Amino acid sequence: MTDRLTITRPDDWHLHLRDGEVLQHVVPATAAQMGRAVVMPNLNPPVIDVQQALAYRERLLAHVPPGSQFDPLMTLYLTDNTSAEMIAAAAASKHVKAVKLYPAGATTNSDSGLTDLGKLDDICAALTEADMPLLVHGEVTHNQVDIFDREKQFLDEILTPLAARHPKMKLVVEHITTRDAVEFVQAHHDQVGATITVQHLAYNRNHMLVGGIRPHLFCLPILKRNVHQQALQDAVVSGSYKFFLGTDSAPHAKGAKESACGCAGCYSAYAAIELYAEIFEDLGVLNKLEAFASFNGADFYGLPRNTDQITLIKEAWQVPAEMPFGKDIIIPLRAGETLRWKLAN
Numbered sequence: 001m002t003d004r005l006t007i008t009r010p011d012d013w014h015l016h017l018r019d020g021e022v023l024q025h026v027v028p029a030t031a032a033q034m035g036r037a038v039v040m041p042n043l044n045p046p047v048i049d050v051q052q053a054l055a056y057r058e059r060l061l062a063h064v065p066p067g068s069q070f071d072p073l074m075t076l077y078l079t080d081n082t083s084a085e086m087i088a089a090a091a092a093s094k095h096v097k098a099v100k101l102y103p104a105g106a107t108t109n110s111d112s113g114l115t116d117l118g119k120l121d122d123i124c125a126a127l128t129e130a131d132m133p134l135l136v137h138g139e140v141t142h143n144q145v146d147i148f149d150r151e152k153q154f155l156d157e158i159l160t161p162l163a164a165r166h167p168k169m170k171l172v173v174e175h176i177t178t179r180d181a182v183e184f185v186q187a188h189h190d191q192v193g194a195t196i197t198v199q200h201l202a203y204n205r206n207h208m209l210v211g212g213i214r215p216h217l218f219c220l221p222i223l224k225r226n227v228h229q230q231a232l233q234d235a236v237v238s239g240s241y242k243f244f245l246g247t248d249s250a251p252h253a254k255g256a257k258e259s260a261c262g263c264a265g266c267y268s269a270y271a272a273i274e275l276y277a278e279i280f281e282d283l284g285v286l287n288k289l290e291a292f293a294s295f296n297g298a299d300f301y302g303l304p305r306n307t308d309q310i311t312l313i314k315e316a317w318q319v320p321a322e323m324p325f326g327k328d329i330i331i332p333l334r335a336g337e338t339l340r341w342k343l344a345n
């Protein structure tokens with residue numbers, strides 16, 4: 001039985017850190033384990049240009065503990081006003097690594113998202129030119145489309161033709177949740193990859209809805225039926241280099257989740273690598289954790305792999321029932337439960 005696992009330091013290729021006083025909690029949590037994280041730009045108001053991204057990065061760096069080399073990789077939020085010049089400027093900056101597409105209204109703070117997807121072609125041409133990836137929250141937002149079908153419909157309606165028109169553009173389908181998305185990624189060339197979260201590997205919609213509604217498992221895209229969870233598990237078991245770690249850790253205060261109109265998002269960053277390790281072990285592929293967590297994403301982005309290592313120890317510990325979150329508290333994923341792996345420090 002493995003009771004110690006040393007791997008190259010991982011990176012989180014999809015992370016929400018928010019802003020303001022909660023940074024004192026969430027930045028050190030990720031910096032304790034990840035070498036880098038792709039920081040999502042859906043602040044309110046969103047991060048739309050290089051200047052804002054660099055200013056946000058400074059606010060993040062102010063909370064990185066001394067001695068940590070944690071490097072926040074910044075993203076720009078695509079709006080109807082994003083221009084090819086703004087993308088060229090982002091590519092020329094050292095710290096902006098990608099552009100994020102939120103269809104307007106798709107998720108938390110996406111009201112400034114692209115309303116006219118017809119504008120995407122110019123953006124994609126500029127991204128291809130800059131060799132910068134387009135990150136997508138892949139869900140359509142039409143009222144008539146069922147929430148469980150929104151990812152598949154986005155793939156069929158938007159991403160399949162877009163990838164065909166821009167075959168050289170790097171495209172990351174973020175936080176995939178369906179068998180359709182796994183097949184989409186597998187069917188494309190190496191320029192198309194995907195992030196997979198802890199919650200979409202560990203849960204399906206029954207976990208969220210049977211025996212009572214569990215608001216802390218509500219995230220977007222929403223948890224799907226078990227055959228889709230199985231397809232995501234098969235994708236990581238396959239060891240394909242097209243899939244990589246992206247927690248989509250998306251913290252919201254307890255009250256914002258336990259509400260008549262609760263926010264979407266799970267807080268997993270506090271123990272991201274431990275949570276993935278447990279899942280990979282359950283799937284019998286602990287030996288594939290390192291590539292998923294520490295190699296595939298860096299290779300996809302064309303960035304060097306981290307050179308230092310982390311060690312996980314087989315040591316049971318209990319996740320706190322709640323954690324401080326600025327003036328609020330937050331209920332982490334798996335609150336009160338026992339985790340099997342612990343990061344050594």
Ligand SMILES: NC(=O)N[C@@H](CC(=O)O)C(=O)O
Pocket residue numbers: 016042107108137218219220221248250251264265266
């Ligand atoms: N994943 C979520 O459920 N929520 C994210 C937004 C997102 O990534 O779609 C958030 O910012 O809260």
Ligand SMILES: [Zn+2]
Pocket residue numbers: 107137174175220221
């Ligand atoms: Zn999203």
Ligand SMILES: [Zn+2]
Pocket residue numbers: 014015016040175248250
């Ligand atoms: Zn997200």
